[in-house]
Amino acid sequence: MIVIFRARQLERCYQEYRKAVKAYGEDAAKRYVLRINTIKQARDIEELMKLPVLRCHPLKGNRAGQYAVNITGFYRLIFSLEGEMLEIARIEEVSKHYGD
Numbered sequence: 052m053i054v055i056f057r058a059r060q061l062e063r064c065y066q067e068y069r070k071a072v073k074a075y076g077e078d079a080a081k082r083y084v085l086r087i088n089t090i091k092q093a094r095d096i097e098e099l100m101k102l103p104v105l106r107c108h109p110l111k112g113n114r115a116g117q118y119a120v121n122i123t124g125f126y127r128l129i130f131s132l133e134g135e136m137l138e139i140a141r142i143e144e145v146s147k148h149y150g151d
Contacts, residue, residue, distance in 0.1 A: 053139045054091050061142050075126060075145060082122045083145060090120075090140045096132060117143060124148075 056062035064071035064080070065087050071080035086105070093099045096118065099107040106121040110129070119127045127148045133139040 052090055052093055052095075053134075054087055054142060055133075055139060056142045057144065061144070064145075065142075075122075079123050079126045079145075083126075083128065086120050086122060086128050087142065090130065096137065119148075 056065070060070075060074075064074055065084060068080060068084065071083050074080070075083060089102070089105065090099065096107070099105055099118075099120065104121070107118055109115075110117045110119055114129070117129055117131045119129050122128050122145065125147060126145055128145055129143045130140045131143055133141055
C-alpha cells in the first residue's frame with residue numbers, strides 16, 4: 052500500500068524517531084514506525100486483518116470507514132483507505148484508546 056499522512060506531525064514522527072519518542076514514548080514510537088512499515092508492505096486490508104499482533108479492525112459510529120491497529124495497550128493507529136482500489140492508506144491519527 053501507499054501511505055500518506057493527514058498531518059505533517061504524523062509524517063515527521065515516522066521520519067524522525069526522536070519526534071515520535073517525544074510524542075508517544077519509547078515503546079510506542081518503535082511500534083508506530085513498525086506499524087506504518089507493515090501497512091506499506093501489505094497488499095490489502097485483508098492481509099492486515101490476518102496479522103493477530105495488529106488487531107486490525109474497522110471502526111464504527113463517527114469513525115465508520117476507518118480502521119485501527121494496535122500500537123500498545125494504550126495507543127492505537129487510526130487510518131482510512133483511499134483510491135480506486137483502496138490501495139492508499141491515509142494515517143489519520145494516533146489516539147489514546149481508552150481516553151485520559
